[in-house]
Amino acid sequence: MDKGFEYMRVASAVPSLRVADPYYNVKEIIKICVKASDQGVRVLVFPELSMTGYTCQDLFQQKSLTDRCQEALKLLLEETKYLNMLIAAGMPVRADGQLFNCAVILKEGKILGLVPKTYLPNYGEFYEMRWFAPAYKRMSETITLCDQEVPFNEKLLFKDDISPLCVGVEICEDLWALIPPSSYHSGYGANLILNLSASNDLAGKADYRRELVKHQSSKCISAYVYSSAGEEESTTDLVYSGHCMIAENGILLEEDKVWDGFIYTDIDLEKLNNERVRSNTFIDTIGKRDYKYVAFNLGCSENLKLKRFVNPRPFIPSSPEVRDRRISDIINIQAVGLAQRMKKINSKKAVIGISGGLDSTLALIVIIEAFNKLKLPLTNIIAVIMPGFGTSERTYKNAHAIVSGLGTGLREISIEDACIQHFKDIGHDIDNHDVVYENAQARERTQILMDIANQEGGIVVGTGDLSELALGWCTYNADHMSMYSVNSGVPKTLVRYMVKWYADYKTAGNLQKVLLDVWETPVSPELLPPDKEGNIRQFTENSIGSYELNDFFLYNMMRNGYGPEKIYYLAKIAFKDEYDREVILETLKSFYKRFFTQQFKRSCMPDGVKVGSVSLSPRGDWKMPSDASYELWMKLCEEIEK
Known part of the structure; x- marks a missing residue:
């Protein structure tokens, strides 16, 4: 990416693990952090309780384990302080005389916040309430961790001061609840949801998880990065497979079962925010909730080769x-x-x-x-x-x-x-x-x-x-x-x-x-x-000009709300083997000129039904003055030429 274009490179990781060995686990986490940083990753998510392992059971109640976990966290902070990356890892945290299952969010040696798990499963094979307290039982707004005063709240959002990124966090079972916390997070501005999970494998369960992640990302009009505990968890009674997924507004961008590795892709923040602007009912149902915002500086991914598929025929399903x-x-x-x-x-x-x-x-x-x-x-x-x-x-x-x-x-x-x-x-x-x-x-x-x-x-x-x-x-x-x-x-x-x-x-x-x-x-x-x-x-x-190009421009202008520079950038990728840059740009300029000057024909077009997400009916989806100027868009196209 020559420019950021509001893309953010995110990753879901599953490190090598030893149950109840925080130092070993943190060293493995650090290895992946460095590898991910080398690939330009800006946001990296690890599984639930990834510093200890999810399957410690009654060992969670041993103070030695939680103390050791804090010491290991200091190492993680020290070794990642030079990485321009937001990192989410899982750890047990003692606070208010209770033990909480938390996501620790850190960047460049600073702990930005602790997010306790809201919904604790205590049915079937799960016994989390035996060890942990749910988020609503916390009494403190901040706690001291690794000599830092840290926000401690399930209603924390992490907002980048440089890019449009706003991050919300939920943990495993939270997603399976009737109203997941991410629904509220998104209503209050989160466009990226991180889920630190430890979901065991059962026949057919991976399919259900996948649909949950896709559906929630669609409901929230957000990106959703999911990382679940891997194979090296205890297999006393259950197996974990390291299910990693990255979805965006209902579309699964990346998925894999990884061991000692990570998957990554580029999410499109501009696309998500444009979609939210169009959806006036998006935040109507969230009610008033007391959210806290934690600011940090990250910035969009730049100077990288875009890591996501650009469909040259967006109106036509690939499958x-x-x-x-x-x-x-x-x-x-x-x-x-x-x-x-x-x-x-x-x-x-x-x-x-x-x-x-x-x-x-x-x-x-x-x-x-x-x-x-x-x-x-x-x-x-x-x-x-x-x-x-x-x-x-x-x-x-x-x-x-x-x-x-x-x-x-x-x-x-x-x-x-x-x-x-x-x-x-x-x-x-x-x-x-x-x-x-x-x-x-x-x-x-x-x-x-x-x-x-x-x-x-x-x-x-x-x-x-x-x-x-x-x-x-x-x-x-x-x-x-x-x-x-x-x-x-x-x-x-x-x-x-x-x-x-x-x-x-x-x-x-x-x-x-x-x-x-x-x-x-x-x-x-x-x-x-x-x-x-x-x-x-x-x-x-x-x-x-080519209908392929014109339809590509039409879709990305109408459906995604992109401007000329981003459309041109994506068209170069989508049609790199079919059209040279000059043809793409000239067709783009022609498209904008014709689109604006021909609105008078659309303003009195006959009735006809909408069949897809893009429509130009003046009675429905597209209301535009017939005499609007196209000069702004022409100037933006001319800037591309320069």
């Missing part, structure tokens, strides 16, 4: 199984939206323009699914093929094959004569292939569809997708307009996958072959005449 389920869900959502609209306006027919391209093919598929839900005959779907000056032989044949293969109604109406007459009427030279030449064709097609809908008592179904809305790649009051727009929430990169999915799983024979050819056809409005061989001459991505 084929998840992708298939997602596509099926989206088509169903689209179909339900259209079916309900038709039902409520008492429409029995749908009218759609079919070009032989991706968007109109997907829209026709959705209409068919809606008609199946409504139990209407597919012949009530009026698919209109409207060849014009730019129609290629490939798309023309595919359009006919699609309509024939899907079994809908069909009309073919050439727009050429109407456009020629129109050019005469307005005094436009037909050989002047400017914006008038192109847009007149688009508006003629829309007029035909609207008039047929009136003629048949039907509804015009729009085909434009989310990417086109973002870029304004549609003709105002032409393909921009319909009576219901089924693709308005689907980005172009996903449209392509959806058509292929339908071909693979829902069709066979010639129809499947045709749909796969549509999938491979270059995206084009086909408004300019084809070449001498009848092939497509006009390619959309030559005008606006």
Whole structure:
């Protein structure tokens, strides 16, 4: 990372262990601290009671053990005082005439705080209340530990004065409680939760732990670093596996069962904080609680190679199984939206323009699914093929094959004569292939569809997708307009996958072959005449840039709230083998200019359902003035060039 970009490198570690040998254990902890520091780790978490081992049982009540643990802590403080790292380790602490199971938080030789465990399991194989007192029984706000006056409170948060980092701590069973302490920690500002754990292994328990961590990180809109005791704990009755996990807002970033080692990754504080700003109900339910904040200086990770996956196609799940389920869900959502609209306006027919391209093919598929839900005959779907000056032989044949293969109604109406007459009427030279030449064709097609809908008592179904809305790649009051727009929430990169999915799983024979050819056809409005061989001459991505890049920019601006510099930085990583830096930057500048200047089209877009986390509906997710300036974003892009 050339700059921090509000990434923080965090780690979960399981050191080698000897039960009831604090000095040995601390030396092993120190080894990992040094190794982690060499990897640029800024926050490091060890398991519950990692200085003694979790399985000491009645030995916890031996003063010799707790005294020795404090002496070992002094060694840990001394040996890590030159490391710019926040360290969380577990130890038993005597205070107020009781023994507490604590997380000790330290940095550069100073103890920042002690966090006692809130919920002590005393069921099944657990007997913690035999040895420890729960946090609510503490009486002191501070205690003296290793000659330092230390905050002692379960409601402690550790706030970095340099970065947006705010850390909350809970211990093992706390996560399993009805309302985990981390829920309150997050409400009061913690965007990173550390869990020092000692969760034994049982058949299926790792899966349950994983879901707990993912779910809690999602509920808290936080990062969550979990470290559980390892194999060298006593195996008198139980086995521990060293389960380490790092999650971020419901996504598992790293996971492993480690022994004498650690896992690490970079969490995105900007992404988390942006998500919280959007969620106005996030802190509404936490109530008033007396939290204490401990300040420290850490700073974001910088000058490191980013250690997390950057998805070049963020709208498309990486897992084929998840992708298939997602596509099926989206088509169903689209179909339900259209079916309900038709039902409520008492429409029995749908009218759609079919070009032989991706968007109109997907829209026709959705209409068919809606008609199946409504139990209407597919012949009530009026698919209109409207060849014009730019129609290629490939798309023309595919359009006919699609309509024939899907079994809908069909009309073919050439727009050429109407456009020629129109050019005469307005005094436009037909050989002047400017914006008038192109847009007149688009508006003629829309007029035909609207008039047929009136003629048949039907509804015009729009085909434009989310990417086109973002870029304004549609003709105002032409393909921009319909009576219901089924693709308005689907980005172009996903449209392509959806058509292929339908071909693979829902069709066979010639129809499947045709749909796969549509999938491979270059995206084009086909408004300019084809070449001498009848092939497509006009390619959309030559005008606006790659849809892969534009969808990447759209997702990261809308969903994650990133600015140009961070989007450019991530795009360089995601597309390092596909696009050079100049292409990425020029496409980014074009994206911002088009996104701002084309808002007027989105401000009056037709109804259409939201299907994913990004939507541009002016009635729902995106409210923006049509005349906002894009100068700030252009200047930020220009600073990247410098």
